[in-house]
Amino acid sequence: MKSLWGKIPEQIPRLSVLLVILVVLFIVVRSRLVPPDFGKYGHYRASAVDEIISQEIRYAGHEVCAECHDDVVGAKKAGYHKNVACEVCHGPAVAHTEDPGSVELRAPRARRYCPLCHEYRPSRPTGFPQIVSNSHNPMKPCITCHDPHDPKPPVTPKECHACHGAIARTKSLSHHVYVPCTRCHETPDEHKVRPRIVVASKPKTREFCGECHAKDAPSEKSIPRVDLATHGERYVCWQCHYPHLPEAR
Ligand code: HEC
Ligand code: HEC
Ligand code: HEC
Ligand code: HEC
Ligand code: HEC
Ligand code: HEC
Numbered sequence: 001m002k003s004l005w006g007k008i009p010e011q012i013p014r015l016s017v018l019l020v021i022l023v024v025l026f027i028v029v030r031s032r033l034v035p036p037d038f039g040k041y042g043h044y045r046a047s048a049v050d051e052i053i054s055q056e057i058r059y060a061g062h063e064v065c066a067e068c069h070d071d072v073v074g075a076k077k078a079g080y081h082k083n084v085a086c087e088v089c090h091g092p093a094v095a096h097t098e099d100p101g102s103v104e105l106r107a108p109r110a111r112r113y114c115p116l117c118h119e120y121r122p123s124r125p126t127g128f129p130q131i132v133s134n135s136h137n138p139m140k141p142c143i144t145c146h147d148p149h150d151p152k153p154p155v156t157p158k159e160c161h162a163c164h165g166a167i168a169r170t171k172s173l174s175h176h177v178y179v180p181c182t183r184c185h186e187t188p189d190e191h192k193v194r195p196r197i198v199v200a201s202k203p204k205t206r207e208f209c210g211e212c213h214a215k216d217a218p219s220e221k222s223i224p225r226v227d228l229a230t231h232g233e234r235y236v237c238w239q240c241h242y243p244h245l246p247e248a249r
């Protein structure tokens with residue numbers, strides 16, 4: 001017998017003791033600490049359902065509003081704020097829907113409110129309409145220009161220079177003054193409405209500039225030429241020449 005015990009590695013008895021302790025602990029915890037109604041319907045306390053039901057309801061949902069404010073609901077439905085619920089801006093409204101005469105809702109008319117969602121933050125998704133409130137038509141409340149229920153797509157300028165003023169001014173004094181922006185940037189019309197979602201292209205290769213500047217390009221004679229094979233051959237052209245103000249220095 002003794003020799004058999006001797007063969008069992010010494011950690012086995014210690015682990016067995018630990019296992020027994022754990023099993024006892026598990027049984028104690030289950031019987032003493034888990035609430036009695038746990039697991040009756042599923043992996044939760046059955047009484048939690050009643051507790052949640054007994055909580056006061058504070059949000060009415062937006063369908064109810066249509067009963068009395070169908071004009072506002074209609075306006076919002078088609079606009080940019082269609083996915084922003086009424087009560088996000090006006091607060092919990094159950095009491096108001098039950099007794100609109102005595103429970104008034106507040107409307108966030110102050111300028112500081114809208115930037116909660118629209119202030120520029122680098123972390124916000126590309127394309128989400130953002131403004132820098134310090135410089136975007138300062139002082140006036142946002143609702144003097146934007147209808148909060150139907151914030152219209154802003155009237156957008158048609159010309160590149162309306163939004164890219166600095167580049168346009170630079171180019172107008174450059175050797176490229178007569179090269180139109182769209183010769184180098186394919187620009188879908190939508191870019192002027194949603195510039196961050198629909199972007200303009202940018203030249204990608206040396207050959208692009210070569211269409212006018214390569215030795216054998218079929219462009220106007222007066223355009224200065226370079227030999228693409230040897231001229232700055234390891235870099236793209238705009239690493240040395242700013243395309244909106246190219247200079248040969
Ligand atoms: C039973 C009818 C009724 C329902 C339902 C109702 N309202 Fe009203 N609401 C009124 C009345 C009446 C007024 C006061 C109208 C007035 O002063 O011109 C009012 C006024 C308001 C105002 C104006 C506050 C201000 O400063 O001018 C807001 C905002 C408003 N309701 C939001 C809501 C929202 C959001 C809902 C849906 C959750 C809703 N209401 C549902 C009847 C209703
Ligand atoms: C983005 C925030 C926002 C959302 C979403 C919003 N509102 Fe408003 N609401 C406002 C602001 C701001 C005003 C004040 C407008 C003013 O004074 O010109 C207002 C005014 C009102 C008024 C009173 C003046 C009026 O235009 O008749 C009512 C009623 C109203 N809202 C109902 C609603 C209902 C119903 C919904 C949902 C369908 C809703 N609002 C969604 C911000 C919001
Ligand atoms: C004096 C009128 C005026 C006021 C006040 C004003 N805006 Fe604007 N807003 C405009 C015009 C015009 C445009 C479109 C041209 C532009 O982008 O500047 C615009 C554009 C926007 C855009 C779209 C930007 C984009 O890149 O798509 C947002 C969002 C916006 N405004 C939010 C606000 C907020 C929030 C406030 C208040 C803090 C506010 N505006 C105050 C006139 C105004
Ligand atoms: C809870 C967040 C939230 C609040 C608060 C909010 N907005 Fe918006 N806003 C949005 C969303 C979401 C859109 C739609 C964005 C999209 O279409 O990608 C939007 C779109 C807009 C646009 C359209 C910009 C464009 O692309 O042409 C304007 C303008 C605007 N909001 C103004 C306001 C004003 C003014 C207020 C304050 C009364 C306000 N917003 C409050 C979430 C919000
Ligand atoms: C309504 C204002 C507006 C108009 C008009 C406009 N743009 Fe833009 N454009 C922008 C904004 C805003 C950006 C910046 C987008 C970003 O940073 O994601 C941009 C970015 C660009 C870019 C850079 C894209 C990139 O990947 O870096 C190019 C190129 C461009 N625009 C060309 C043009 C040309 C060419 C025109 C005229 C045909 C034009 N844009 C008209 C607002 C405008
Ligand atoms: C000769 C070709 C050419 C013309 C003409 C041209 N661009 Fe560009 N543009 C480029 C190139 C190349 C780049 C890329 C530069 C880079 O990646 O560093 C660029 C970049 C841009 C950018 C991105 C931001 C920046 O400054 O790098 C914008 C915005 C832009 N161009 C707008 C315009 C507008 C607006 C016009 C007309 C006023 C215009 N471009 C005319 C070649 C051109």
Ligand code: HEC
Pocket residue numbers: 175176179183203208209210211212213219222223224237238241242243246247248249
């Ligand atoms: C549509 C034809 C065209 C394209 C494409 C073009 N250019 Fe030009 N480029 C010109 C014209 C025209 C001149 C001016 C010639 C003159 O001044 O007589 C010029 C002049 C230049 C000059 C000489 C400036 C000087 O000081 O003499 C450089 C450098 C230059 N371009 C670089 C580029 C680069 C880099 C690209 C690509 C991003 C490019 N160009 C694309 C037409 C073009």
Ligand code: HEC
Pocket residue numbers: 206207209210213214224225226228231232233234235236237238239240241247248249
């Ligand atoms: C490594 C920097 C560099 C790169 C990359 C480069 N260039 Fe140049 N480029 C220069 C310098 C420096 C000059 C002026 C000296 C000279 O003529 O070599 C010049 C001159 C020019 C001139 C004027 C020639 C004349 O006869 O007046 C043109 C046109 C030109 N480059 C176009 C291009 C084009 C197109 C590309 C891309 C295919 C390009 N460059 C790439 C540095 C560069």
